[in-house]
Amino acid sequence: MIPQAAPPQRIARFRREIDAAVASVLSGTSYILGSAVASFETAFARYNGSSHCIGVASGTDALALALRALGIGPGDEVILPALTFAGSAQAILHCGAQPKFVEVDPRTRCIDPAAVADAINGRSAAIVPVHLFGHPCDMPALMALADRHQLVVVEDCAQSHGATLDGRSLGTFGHAAAYSFYPTKNLGCIGDGGAIVTSDPGLADRLRSLRNYGFAPGERISRTLGFNARLDELQAAILLTLLPHLEASNTERRTIASHYRARLEHCPALGLPPDLEGCVYHQFALTYRDRDGLMAHLAASGIGSAIHYNPGLHRHPAFLGCEASSLHATDALSETLLSLPIQPEIAKGAVDRIADAVLAFVEADSR
Numbered sequence: 475m476i477p478q479a480a481p482p483q484r485i486a487r488f489r490r491e492i493d494a495a496v497a498s499v500l501s502g503t504s505y506i507l508g509s510a511v512a513s514f515e516t517a518f519a520r521y522n523g524s525s526h527c528i529g530v531a532s533g534t535d536a537l538a539l540a541l542r543a544l545g546i547g548p549g550d551e552v553i554l555p556a557l558t559f560a561g562s563a564q565a566i567l568h569c570g571a572q573p574k575f576v577e578v579d580p581r582t583r584c585i586d587p588a589a590v591a592d593a594i595n596g597r598s599a600a601i602v603p604v605h606l607f608g609h610p611c612d613m614p615a616l617m618a619l620a621d622r623h624q625l626v627v628v629e630d631c632a633q634s635h636g637a638t639l640d641g642r643s644l645g646t647f648g649h650a651a652a653y654s655f656y657p658t659k660n661l662g663c664i665g666d667g668g669a670i671v672t673s674d675p676g677l678a679d680r681l682r683s684l685r686n687y688g689f690a691p692g693e694r695i696s697r698t699l700g701f702n703a704r705l706d707e708l709q710a711a712i713l714l715t716l717l718p719h720l721e722a723s724n725t726e727r728r729t730i731a732s733h734y735r736a737r738l739e740h741c742p743a744l745g746l747p748p749d750l751e752g753c754v755y756h757q758f759a760l761t762y763r764d765r766d767g768l769m770a771h772l773a774a775s776g777i778g779s780a781i782h783y784n785p786g787l788h789r790h791p792a793f794l795g796c797e798a799s800s801l802h803a804t805d806a807l808s809e810t811l812l813s814l815p816i817q818p819e820i821a822k823g824a825v826d827r828i829a830d831a832v833l834a835f836v837e838a839d840s841r
C-alpha cells in the first residue's frame with residue numbers, strides 16, 4: 475500500500491538526529507519554554523525572513539492568538555476562503571469575531587481578491603488568506619485591499635512552509651502569519667505545534683504574554699487574560715532538527731509535482747494544480763468529475779489518496795450561521811479535488827505507478 479501521507483516515514487528518515495534531540499531535552503533542565511523553544515523560534519524567524527517567531531501549541535492557536543493580539547474580537551468580521559481546514563474558521567470564532575466565507579480562484583484554489591473586495595463592509599476587520607496546498611495567494615492584491623480599508627492580515631501558512639511569491643517568503647506580507655506543525659505538514663513534529671511570525675515587536679511581546687497566561691516576562695502575574703498555548707520543548711527540539719532539511723524536502727516535492735505533471739497533463743479530463751513558482755506542494759491535488767470513483771480505484775490498486783476539503787466550511791454545521799456569498803467554485807472544487815501522495819518519503823519512486831493507475835481509470839471511464 476502506498477499511503478497518501480505517512481509522518482512516521484519522515485521521522486524514520488531522520489531518526490538518529492531526532493533521537494539525539496529528544497535525549498538532549500530529556501536530560502535538560504526545563505521542559506517548558508526552555509532553550510529548545512527559544513532556539514527554534516530564532517531559527518524559524520530567520521528562515522522565514524521575519525524578526526520574531528512565537529512558538530505555540532497548534533496552528534489553530536497561532537491564528538486565534540494572532541487575531542486576538544491584533545485586536546480582533548466581538549463585532550468584527552474576518553474574511554477567509556471557504557475552501558480550507560476547519561481550524562482557519564474556528565480560530566476566528568474563538569476570538570468572538572465572525573468568519574465571512576468567500577470564493578476561491580478556481581485556478582489557484584486560493585482566496586479570490588475580487589471576492590474579498592466584494593465582501594468588505596463596515597464590520598470587516600481582517601483577512602485570513604490561506605496559502606492552500608502550498609500555493610501562494612495573490613498577496614499584493616490582498617495587501618492593497620487591506621491598506622485601502624485598514625484591515626489586518628494574518629496569513630494562514632499552515633500548508634506553505636518555505637513557499638515564496640516573487641522571491642519573497644510567504645508569511646512576511648501580512649501583519650502576522652500562522653504556521654501549523656501538525657505531523658503531516660511540510661515541517662511537522664510528532665504531536666501538535668504551531669508558531670506565529672511577525673516583524674512587529676509590540677505584537678510579538680503581546681503574543682508571548684498571551685500564550686503564557688497573560689504573564690509579563692519573568693513574572694507570574696496575569697496582566698491580561700491569556701492561555702496555556704505554548705509550544706513544548708520536545709516538539710521544538712524535533713522541529714529544530716527537521717528545519718535544516720525543509721528546503722531539500724520542498725525541492726523533492728517540486729520534482730515529484732513536475733513528474734506528475736509530465737505524466738498527467740496531456741489528459742484534459744484531469745484538472746492539475748497551477749504551476750506556480752514558489753509553490754511547496756503541501757498537496758498535489760487534481761480535479762476529476764468522478765473523484766470518488768477515482769479514489770476507490772486508487773484504493774483498490776493499493777494507492778492512498780485524500781479529499782481536501784469536502785464540504786467547504788460554509789456547509790459545516792458549526793459555521794452555518796456565518797455569512798457566505800454563493801460559492802460555486804468552492805462547491806465544484808470540493809466535489810472534485812483529490813490529493814495524490816506527495817510526501818517525498820512515499821512518492822519519490824511511486825509517481826509512475828500512481829499516474830498509471832489514474833490514467834487507467836480515466837481512460838476506462840471515458841469509454
Ligand SMILES: Cc1ncc(COP(=O)(O)O)c(C=O)c1O
Pocket residue numbers: 532533534535558559561562604630632633653654655656666667668
Ligand atoms: C490551512 C490550515 N489552517 C489551519 C490549520 C490548523 O492547524 P492545527 O491542526 O495545527 O491546529 C491547518 C492544519 O491542520 C490547516 O491546514
